[in-house]
Amino acid sequence: MDEPLRALLDRHGGLLTRTLATQVVPAWVLRHAVDTGDLLRVLPGVYVESCRTRPGRAGLAAPDSAEVAVLPPGSAGLAAPLSGSAGLAALRPELRHRAAVAYAQGRGALGGPTALHAWGVRRQPDDEPVHLDVPARSGLRSRPPHLVLHHRHGFRPEPPQAVTRRGLPVVRLDRALVDAWPLLPAVDRTAPLIRAVNDGLTTPARVGEALAEAPRLARRAELRVLLDRLSAGCRSPLEVWGHDHVFTGAQMPRLRRQFRVRIEGRTMYLDVYAERERVDFELDGATAHGDPRQREIDLRRDALLATRGILVVRFAHRRLVREPDRVRAEVLAILASRRAE
Template sequence: MLEWAAGRGALSHSTALDLWGLRRQPTSEPMHLSVPLGCGLRSQSDVVVHQRRGFTLGPPEVAIQGGVPVTRVERALVESWPLLPETDRRGPIIRAVNERLTTPQRLQGELERVPKLTGRAALCVLVERLTAGCRSELEIWGHDRIFTGPGMPRFARQFPVRAGGRTVYLDVYAEVERVNFELDGATTHGAPQQREIDLRRDALLATCGILVVRYAHRRLVQEPDQVRQEVLAILARR
């Protein structure tokens, strides 16, 4: 496709996400190419051409990934949002932030440049959760259904603590009470090896006076009201 474009465009949208390593684009989806307005290229059966006013084929608009020009990651994520199936939309954005390809603040800046994006309200909510420190679907679930609302303190998320000569990041930390609530995923934390790592980490934090309370995925999802009451009770006794 790039040979056909003859250097007049950059891979973009969901095609760029593939090059950024954030989502494998199925062969059933068309390729996407962003080009400057008036460049002469038109969409074909398997290629969607997006003509953009003021678009330039160089930094900061375009980067090189895998040896080919692609739109920068924030633009690719935002522009892909309305194109992807709803079940696929959030994953690439969460992954991009976790892998430090971008930040919630840079995503917010990109959103401000696209005020008429389809599905913008839902994307704004996701960026707000990432800005608050959530770094997984489970943490977003906990934020929305358990760790906010009446009686809850202002928790710090992914809070860095120095312990044993290294930095440990705490999932949901009540700094005044010195209680860290860890949200364990459905698969990873069930493995015996991971369980041993978790226990050693919790013991290390105990030497710093931090109580660690772990909640399994099943309880968080199936018993949010009970978990919420437990959290409030634990904090009240600290």
């Protein structure tokens, strides 16, 4: 490879745009690097050093029409180009995201499911496309199947609509959670939002404000229900299930979710707390308590709560999900017994 071109690639982490490269080397040097397979064109005007692709995933995207015109017939590696942005699939996530942002030329920010990956609340699978938010009249086009552009009126990839994370523009988390909601598989929809709230990255109220900015969002009602449950204090899918099927309704008193208690310098949060009866109902996840060490921690915690007269009752995931009516009856019986004492 041409030495100035290699030096430029090293300075920019193995990724170049045509505009940047031709400021340093002649256009024919760039075309030759593509022809010999040293560079992979992953998007129009965006190139990645081929050695940085994932093993077994290297491939070429469709070349620019200008490049086809100047390459000699039968050029190596270009006889059967792949279509669209197929080259993106050969890249690791961080490089894939950089390539998409480079393609936007300052007009886009990582959005939707890709923004959730950048925020650290959901790992985006390799077979999902990169999502970019761009202005409505940006002139940019999606490159299926691996790059999807969302054209938004009034959007600008800068604060307050976007922030910089790891050197890349990313849509603010509240809006990304809303936009990603109808795009995610059903089994994956709730976890990113719950994690973002649990990690203190956002609040149900802020996500609700972002939802108000998207009145035509698909599955809007389902998201609104989850936000209501999070506002009520639920902090896991199991707690949401318990709220809807066990701990609300006729005869059930008002219960506190994630009630904060401090004993002997230790702060604890009680899953579902009956304050008058001093009963803490803990909802144990399907895998959370298989470790004997975790069981020991739970026993010590329960004993500490007992010193303050708080009874701890634990319900396993299996019982909550498969026997909600029986669990509800037990809860009511326990509360009635405590009131009678």
